[in-house]
Amino acid sequence: MRVMGVTLIVLGLAMLAPQVARAETLPPASDSGEVCTVGYQMYRPADCPANGPGSRAMHYWEMGLLPARPLPAAAPDPALAAPDFGFARVSKDSELHLYPSFVDAASDNRAVVKFPGFVFISYQDVVERDGERFYITGGSEIVRRDDAAPISVHRFQGLLFNATPLRSFGWIVESTYPRSAPGSKGAELRTWLPRYTVIQVYDTRQVDGLNWYMIGVDQWVDQRKVGLVEPSAAPPAEVPIGTRWITINLFEQTLAAYDNGRLVFATLVASGIPPWHTRPGTFQVFKKVDRQPMSGSFAADRSDYYYLQDVPWVLYFDRARALHGTYWHDGFGYKRSHGCVNMSIGDARWIYEWADLSTWVYVTDPSGRRPLTRRRMPTMPAAHEV
Numbered sequence: 503m504r505v506m507g508v509t510l511i512v513l514g515l516a517m518l519a520p521q522v523a524r525a526e527t528l529p530p531a532s533d534s535g536e537v538c539t540v541g542y543q544m545y546r547p548a549d550c551p552a553n554g555p556g557s558r559a560m561h562y563w564e565m566g567l568l569p570a571r572p573l574p575a576a577a578p579d580p581a582l583a584a585p586d587f588g589f590a591r592v593s594k595d596s597e598l599h600l601y602p603s604f605v606d607a608a609s610d611n612r613a614v615v616k617f618p619g620f621v622f623i624s625y626q627d628v629v630e631r632d633g634e635r636f637y638i639t640g641g642s643e644i645v646r647r648d649d650a651a652p653i654s655v656h657r658f659q660g661l662l663f664n665a666t667p668l669r670s671f672g673w674i675v676e677s678t679y680p681r682s683a684p685g686s687k688g689a690e691l692r693t694w695l696p697r698y699t700v701i702q703v704y705d706t707r708q709v710d711g712l713n714w715y716m717i718g719v720d721q722w723v724d725q726r727k728v729g730l731v732e733p734s735a736a737p738p739a740e741v742p743i744g745t746r747w748i749t750i751n752l753f754e755q756t757l758a759a760y761d762n763g764r765l766v767f768a769t770l771v772a773s774g775i776p777p778w779h780t781r782p783g784t785f786q787v788f789k790k791v792d793r794q795p796m797s798g799s800f801a802a803d804r805s806d807y808y809y810l811q812d813v814p815w816v817l818y819f820d821r822a823r824a825l826h827g828t829y830w831h832d833g834f835g836y837k838r839s840h841g842c843v844n845m846s847i848g849d850a851r852w853i854y855e856w857a858d859l860s861t862w863v864y865v866t867d868p869s870g871r872r873p874l875t876r877r878r879m880p881t882m883p884a885a886h887e888v
Contacts, residue, residue: 576664589829590622599614599649620807670715676726707722715730734749749866751866756835757770774842782866787861840888
């Protein structure tokens, strides 16, 4: 069989220079019965048959897979993710006692008591007095060191963009092995994809009621393993052209920030769980607070009580609901809040510094679900959503 564009000398001799000029006078390979090399088919695809050995490579090249084209993105400054305080959790069965001084703490006097529940403190220092150790909280209260255990804060950050990507992208939210084909019948590959791996989507197939996404050459993952951003240069219907807006996708649990039609930032979030849904709609940022305590309880027996000191980088957009930094969990990509949109500390700070009062916030749920609000929300509640 003659190979167009290349003369091969057999019996161990070296390959001669390609005869590309000669190919100009030959009929297309699909008419002549010739087979193209991979390189030639990618150079002159019109001359080659659709089922030649280079057709698969050509298909991947057209999809942007060969060679893989990176997103037009960069990581944000890691310094944004550095918390201003340390944080500690109080045992769920224990009250939190906040004292105005070391003397009061030593004598158990004049304590402000918080109910047992989901309780966290911030602290700026740990000191020792008379053989006992104490936290000095972010608000300068005193807490016994034995009453709360320090926690580590995850420093996940999203991506900054210098151009709007041409395809959907996102993050792995559940560590997984991809499959060689869409559906459970595809062989499980040995390429381990840890949580927060950035992926791009090159093709989508629906199998057994699930969307499967092609994220690499013969690598497929199902929709439950990823949180996606689908870039859109057009603003939502109620958002004026030429402005900034934030899109929150409740189905994908992602956030995307746009400036005059260009994607500038994207990340994973954690929105409200039933019955404390994050409400779909179009809103505007109406208040910014760099840090504040949040607390509340909705059950009659206070079994769901929470108290969180120094919640950072808060942007209120829908009554009590806000975008804010989160130090008490690392569940980004999944619903788990009391109605607010939880972000990592670094991501929340970036959005806080980028957004202005009146920046638009578009909350959408492409699944079509529009949950009813469990109760009427006051404009600025005593008990904040988290």
